[in-house]
Each structure stands twice: as C-alpha cells, then as structure tokens.
Amino acid sequence: MNQRVQEFINQQKIQAEYNKNMEKAKVLNDLGLYDKEYSENPAWSEEYPDYEYDQETKEGRYFKKIPINVTDEEYEEILKYCKQSDNTTPVNKENKVAKVLTGIAYAIFIIGAILGFAMGYTKNILEDTYYFSFAVAVAWWGVSFIGGMFMLGFAEIIKLLNAIKNK
Structure with missing residues (x-):
C-alpha cells in the first residue's frame, strides 16, 4: 500500500x-x-x-x-x-404560555400600529376639518412597541427557563 x-x-x-x-x-x-x-x-x-x-x-x-x-x-x-x-417519556419541548405571550405581543404590535393611524387623525374644532397628528400617532406607536417588547421579553424568558428545565 x-x-x-x-x-x-x-x-x-x-x-x-x-x-x-x-x-x-x-x-x-x-x-x-x-x-x-x-x-x-x-x-x-x-x-x-x-x-x-x-x-x-x-x-x-x-x-x-x-x-x-x-x-x-x-x-x-x-x-x-x-x-x-x-x-x-417524551418531553414537551414547547411551552404553551410562551406561545400565548408571543401571540399577545404580536397582537399588541398590530393593534398599536392600527390605533396609531386611527387616533392620529384628529379634528380641528375651529375649522371643522380632520388632519393627521404625527405626535399622537407616534405616542400610540411608542406605547404599543414598548408593551409588545415587554411581552416578547417575558415570552423569551419563559422559553429559556423551559429549555433549562428540559436539559
């Protein structure tokens, strides 16, 4: 060889x-x-x-x-x-609570975006017209973004704790 x-x-x-x-x-x-x-x-x-x-x-x-x-x-x-x-003995790898919290977080994002546009249209009382107030829309978007991120954070913590438990 x-x-x-x-x-x-x-x-x-x-x-x-x-x-x-x-x-x-x-x-x-x-x-x-x-x-x-x-x-x-x-x-x-x-x-x-x-x-x-x-x-x-x-x-x-x-x-x-x-x-x-x-x-x-x-x-x-x-x-x-x-x-x-x-x-x-199969181990449940996915946590239902984490899935629900993730779904709630995405719902907060979507509803907050829609409400930002809806609430951004305000009425000018003096002229009896509607206009888009960017400040109001950004306030709704910011609040919904922060709330959604908190929910995503909680969901991620639960996922990580579940992964540690399943080790």
Missing part, C-alpha cells in the same frame, strides 16, 4: 476514534454520569465553565465535568436504555 494512503487511513481512524470518544463524553455528561474537577481559581475560565454554589459553605466554585470511565459494553447498554427512555 502506498505510504501516503496508509497515513491518510491512519489519520481517519484516529479522527473517528476521537469523534467517538467526544460523543461518548457528551452523552455521559448529559446523563449526569461525570465527576467534577474544581478550579483553584475562583473566576470563570474556558477550562472550568460550569458553576456550582454550595449552600453549606456559602461559596460558589467553578468546575469541569469529567465523564466516568465506562467500557464499550457498558456504554452500549447505557445507550440502549437512553433510547428506550426517550421513546417512552
């Missing part, structure tokens, strides 16, 4: 083994099958990205997750049960 072909095949094998080990570590970490290695430094770092607060000592510490060592047979058994539990 050509030397360069052999080197390429060896590199691909090494890369495949590395990818397999990284996937295995991710699965074990996601399932909570890990040990914690705490940082000496009290500040966040890329090496120690996770944070834990200890109620007894009233201190927080950063740590990194180190997956426990499992054999290939144990890992296959873990995967078998993970897939079974995923199929039997």
Whole structure:
C-alpha cells in the first residue's frame, strides 16, 4: 500500500476514534454520569465553565465535568436504555404560555400600529376639518412597541427557563 494512503487511513481512524470518544463524553455528561474537577481559581475560565454554589459553605466554585470511565459494553447498554427512555417519556419541548405571550405581543404590535393611524387623525374644532397628528400617532406607536417588547421579553424568558428545565 502506498505510504501516503496508509497515513491518510491512519489519520481517519484516529479522527473517528476521537469523534467517538467526544460523543461518548457528551452523552455521559448529559446523563449526569461525570465527576467534577474544581478550579483553584475562583473566576470563570474556558477550562472550568460550569458553576456550582454550595449552600453549606456559602461559596460558589467553578468546575469541569469529567465523564466516568465506562467500557464499550457498558456504554452500549447505557445507550440502549437512553433510547428506550426517550421513546417512552417524551418531553414537551414547547411551552404553551410562551406561545400565548408571543401571540399577545404580536397582537399588541398590530393593534398599536392600527390605533396609531386611527387616533392620529384628529379634528380641528375651529375649522371643522380632520388632519393627521404625527405626535399622537407616534405616542400610540411608542406605547404599543414598548408593551409588545415587554411581552416578547417575558415570552423569551419563559422559553429559556423551559429549555433549562428540559436539559
């Protein structure tokens, strides 16, 4: 076999083994099958990205997750049960409250835009004519924009909390 072909095949094998080990570590970490290695430094770092607060000592510490060592047979058994539990207990990924709040926010935007145009037309009492008051329209648009953004913000907070809960 050509030397360069052999080197390429060896590199691909090494890369495949590395990818397999990284996937295995991710699965074990996601399932909570890990040990914690705490940082000496009290500040966040890329090496120690996770944070834990200890109620007894009233201190927080950063740590990194180190997956426990499992054999290939144990890992296959873990995967078998993970897939079974995923199929039997589906997790509701979407939050209905967040959807409703998002819908309300868009309704506020649309109704506020329409009311801005409607209320912007005012009557001049002296001349008995109608004219468009840009100041009144901007006031309605501003209020509806702020209200809609608050509702969207609440909806996003609920979505993020739901995502954290489902981890």
